[in-house]
Amino acid sequence: MxxxxxxxxxxxxxxxxxxxxxxxxxxxxxxxxxxxxxxxxxxxxxxxxxxxxxxxxxxxxxxxxxxxxxxxxxxxxxxxxxxxxxxxxxxxxxxxxxxxxxxxxxxxxxxxxxxxxxxxxxxxxxxxxxxxxxxxxxxxxxxxxxxxxxxxxxxxxxxxxxxxxxxxxxxxxxxxxxxxxxxxxLPATPPKVSDDKIKIADIIGLDALKLLKDKNFAVFFLSSILICIPLAFYYQNAHPFLTEAGIENPTGKMAIGQISEALFLLLIPVFFTRFGFKKTILVGMLAWAIRYALFAYGNGADLSFMLIIGIALHGICYDFFFVSGQIYTNSKAGEKYKSAAQGLITLATYGVGMLIGFAVAGWITDNYKTATGTINWEMVWIIPAGIALAVFVLFALTFNDKNKAEVSH
Structure with a gap:
């Protein structure tokens, strides 16, 4: 280039x-x-x-x-x-x-x-x-x-x-x-010329539904949707929470999460090779529960370090689950379903999972408002921490990492 x-x-x-x-x-x-x-x-x-x-x-x-x-x-x-x-x-x-x-x-x-x-x-x-x-x-x-x-x-x-x-x-x-x-x-990027008829099933990756016959992939697929519920809490509530907690320059401090994301991206191949897919993704799930516990019990004063650690965990939370999941999906799909499978996972997570997550986060926030209009942030964070922990247990008990060697490659 x-x-x-x-x-x-x-x-x-x-x-x-x-x-x-x-x-x-x-x-x-x-x-x-x-x-x-x-x-x-x-x-x-x-x-x-x-x-x-x-x-x-x-x-x-x-x-x-x-x-x-x-x-x-x-x-x-x-x-x-x-x-x-x-x-x-x-x-x-x-x-x-x-x-x-x-x-x-x-x-x-x-x-x-x-x-x-x-x-x-x-x-x-x-x-x-x-x-x-x-x-x-x-x-x-x-x-x-x-x-x-x-x-x-x-x-x-x-x-x-x-x-x-x-x-x-x-x-x-x-x-x-x-x-x-x-x-x-920008450099010209012409359309992919095709005389084939457009199939809606191809566009949204429905062909990849055949992968759900594999019990392990089905467990991963369901877990991907469920883990998006706690993720939505972060997007929707983290900035208002940090602002209300009195953290100075909250937007700049939240950028620590993206710096962490870039760093942990480099560590994924190491984790995959050494520990395999299941342990890597479990670490990502557990990080969500720990992060929200830190948010629930930290504050903007003497315990502000807990909030900063919670932000810094974003790299593990996001990369170890979502990026690992994309690699796993790629390895399970094979050449025929690669694009369809990635499309289906995106639809399941950013589409269905996040829709459910934002609705739950909004409902929880409204239900834990006091008479004066302030929010009980401890409960707002403990609930998604509990959800993340439940998904962690579900995945740990039902997912069998028998293809560890295959995924590691």
């Missing part, structure tokens, strides 16, 4: 995840303070991510893979996204905001697959080259969080009270505009 294309693709990845990190991390706090949203209303807004994940394969499968260059669709989606971000910036009530954020997520989620397509199309050896490009996405997310806390200071207690968090949508919108325009200069 020539240097110009490497720089363009790295910038594309940087902006793709800078956009997401610029507004999504602080969204829970924005909804509660600026729009006075209830737990259920916040859950509905966060669920737009899941609806986007469910609809995304259809946009990619029906349009991008067949009729238009991927980089051009990427450009159009981000330019429309920039406009929707501006509308979100101007929204003053949850109803109109929800319409804009749902429209935005339906357009944004397909871009996650499109940037990968554009990048892979330029690579001779993706296994060696992709990580060096993709890491710029993680850097983009981290720098968005650091900018909000340490450059703009929008997440200080005083600035949150003044409604400054709405500026995050302006920041994301500007980045989306830049990426939208940049996309038209």
């Amino acid at each position: 020539n240097t110009t294309n490497r720089i363009k693709l790295s910038t594309m990845m940087f902006l793709e995840f800078f956009i997401w990190g610029a507004w999504f991390v602080t969204l829970g706090t924005f909804l509660g303070t600026n729009l006075k949203a209830s737990g259920a209303e916040s859950a509905a807004v966060f669920s737009t991510q899941s609806w986007g994940a469910i609809i995304a394969p259809f946009i990619i499968g029906l349009i991008a893979d067949r009729y238009f260059n991927a980089e051009r669709i990427l450009g159009v989606l981000h330019l429309i996204g920039a406009f929707l971000m501006y509308q979100m910036y101007q929204s003053n009530e949850v109803g109109s905001f929800y319409i804009y954020v749902l429209s935005y997520m339906v357009l944004y989620m397909p871009t996650l697959a499109l940037v990968n397509s554009v990048a892979f199309n330029q690579m001779k050896d993706p296994e060696k080259e992709f990580a060096n490009i993709r890491v710029w996405g993680t850097i983009g997310w981290i720098l968005a969080g650091l900018a909000i806390s340490f450059v703009f200071h929008w997440d200080t207690t005083e600035n949150i009270a003044q409604g400054m968090l709405k500026n995050t949508f302006l920041l994301a919108g500007i980045a989306a505009l830049v990426l939208g325009l940049l996309s038209f200069t």
